[in-house]
Amino acid sequence: MRSLRDTSLALLALLAADPTAAAEGEQIYVKACAMCHNAMPPKLGDKKAWEPRLQQGKEALVATVIKGKGAMPPKAGNPALSEKDIEAAVDYMLNQVK
Template sequence: MKFMLTTSAVLAVFLFATQSHAADGQEVYSNNCAVCHDAMPPKMGDKQAWEPRLKQGQDALMAAVVNGKGTMPPKGGNSSLSEEDIKAALNYMLDQVK
């Protein structure tokens, strides 16, 4: 019985520790995207530059980030970013131009 309780407790701690938490879009942006998007087009918050991209839709924007486009490498150069991270950063960026 004691073994089962200990095993259950260890499993619960493991599951809690490995659960993915919602990505913080601003943090992902600051740590991965800001270097370029604060200096090069489309700049963060530049509604005019983002307008044609917004018309493409979020799926097309996600694909561009995941696969790379133009001078932007796939996943903005950080292959460890999850799609959840990318989506959170993209939503944060898009919120700045709405």
């Protein structure tokens, strides 16, 4: 976990250098979501897995991440994330399956 933390610090530095919302979503995704969503379903960019979820709408998905679901802990296990952070990460994920 230590190396993940180091990575997130580096990414936070990147984030400060590029404050656009899309970049922010990607950085949050990489830091807080990729370890699961690059490895297990629903995987990033897997249209089949995301299709039924897209129909719930973004707000419902953000609420689900805040609450947690199945193997995903509340706030993806990262209580420091704000609702806005989670929304940016969800935006990034949904953009990969559009």
